[in-house]
Amino acid sequence: MNAPRQGLFASLLIISFALQAFLLVLATTYQLKENRANQGQLMTSQLVADGLQEMSPPNTVSLALIANRYSSNPSVASIRILGMNNDVLATSGLQQTRTGEVFSRDALQNEKKVGRVEITLVKPSIGEILRTEWLAIVLSFFLHVILWLAYRVIARPSRTEYIQRIQHEMQLKNEIQSLTEALEQEKQKNIELVTQQDMPKSKVFNAEQVLDNTQAKDLNKSQIALNIQFYDPKQLLNSVSQSVATSHFNLCQIFLNKSIALCAQHYQIPTSTISIEEEFNAQGATICITTDKPKAATCLLMISTVFQLLSEVLYKRYREEKRFVLQTRCGISNAVDEMQLEAPQAASRLCQLLSAKESAVHLDHAMLKSVNDCYQLVALPSPTNVLTRHAFMINGMNTPCAVIAQKLRTEILKGKKTTT
CATH class of the missing domain: 3.30.70.1230 (Nucleotide cyclase, GGDEF domain)
Incomplete structure (x- = not known):
């Protein structure tokens, strides 16, 4: 005695699971984008404040040490510190070949531009997002499986109803x-x-x-x-x-x-x-x-x-x-x-x-x-x-x-x- 329209209910559950997983990835991507924007603005401001005194005149050793300190953050792909003529004073970063979102800010001293800093923050891929959200996706999958099993038990006709239908x-x-x-x-x-x-x-x-x-x-x-x-x-x-x-x-x-x-x-x-x-x-x-x-x-x-x-x-x-x-x-x-x-x-x-x-x-x-x-x-x-x-x-x-x-x-x- 099977529950009626099991195939239709299973199709609805599959669509529900796929939609839930999609919305979860979409929400996570949006949240990471917001966090990355805030982090990029904060880090560029701090880097300008820390390296401003070393840009005029340029002190490449000190600027390299400052850049290395900031690049230790795993979300940082690369850092570039440029002079007033856009010449590179220092670079750093463990993932310089990786693309991401670039944040830049001019270094001003007495309202005069003495340089610029550029920080590239890593933009996670869909695969990386799925790896971070695997627990929620697995729990959602088990929830839909439980709903499927519950439907088979609840919607299954009683013995009396089954006999009446056969008769x-x-x-x-x-x-x-x-x-x-x-x-x-x-x-x-x-x-x-x-x-x-x-x-x-x-x-x-x-x-x-x-x-x-x-x-x-x-x-x-x-x-x-x-x-x-x-x-x-x-x-x-x-x-x-x-x-x-x-x-x-x-x-x-x-x-x-x-x-x-x-x-x-x-x-x-x-x-x-x-x-x-x-x-x-x-x-x-x-x-x-x-x-x-x-x-x-x-x-x-x-x-x-x-x-x-x-x-x-x-x-x-x-x-x-x-x-x-x-x-x-x-x-x-x-x-x-x-x-x-x-x-x-x-x-x-x-x-x-x-x-x-x-x-x-x-x-x-x-x-x-x-x-x-x-x-x-x-x-x-x-x-x-x-x-x-x-x-x-x-x-x-x-x-x-x-x-x-x-x-x-x-x-x-x-x-x-x-x-x-």
């Missing part, structure tokens, strides 16, 4: 496994249904409940449509094989089918009023519901909500397993006569304006009033036409509807079968 991962894995098995069963059931009824390429929900698309059109009733599209800004669908994409489409279709069945049962709406206009493909899926039932719009929004919850479970699980998966978005709309758009076309166009996990609705006043009690609606930003001016984003739902959606989601993930 959650196993639960998600079992849910995806059950959905995959359901996919295979659904495929087999569709094959048997097509064989029995001899209706190739027909789009049915199941053998007992689904209304054929052609029959739905013949009813010539008002409809509202739910369009579900994949949110794929990086065009990942174009980079995967057809078999991988088809498998993902089929799994999403199972989610949608089960969402339709449970939501229709909950709102006591016959599934014959719901038709699948387009099954899942690269462009998404579309279903329609006739509006002759009082709760038709509420049922369609619940189908959208439950499907979005299932899609998010699938997205999180497949992302953990590094498998192909896409997030979805939903648009619900009735026909828009002003733009000559039927309900499926309007829902598709509305869906294209959304991002991942977002949903939007465009309904007439009566249906909008019926769903407004359950869902929190906000106006669509930056409307450009009749469709977007009268459309609303779904920004939340009340507690009873949220409980229902979570319950239906859980039933689908647990593989419970619905009754007709």
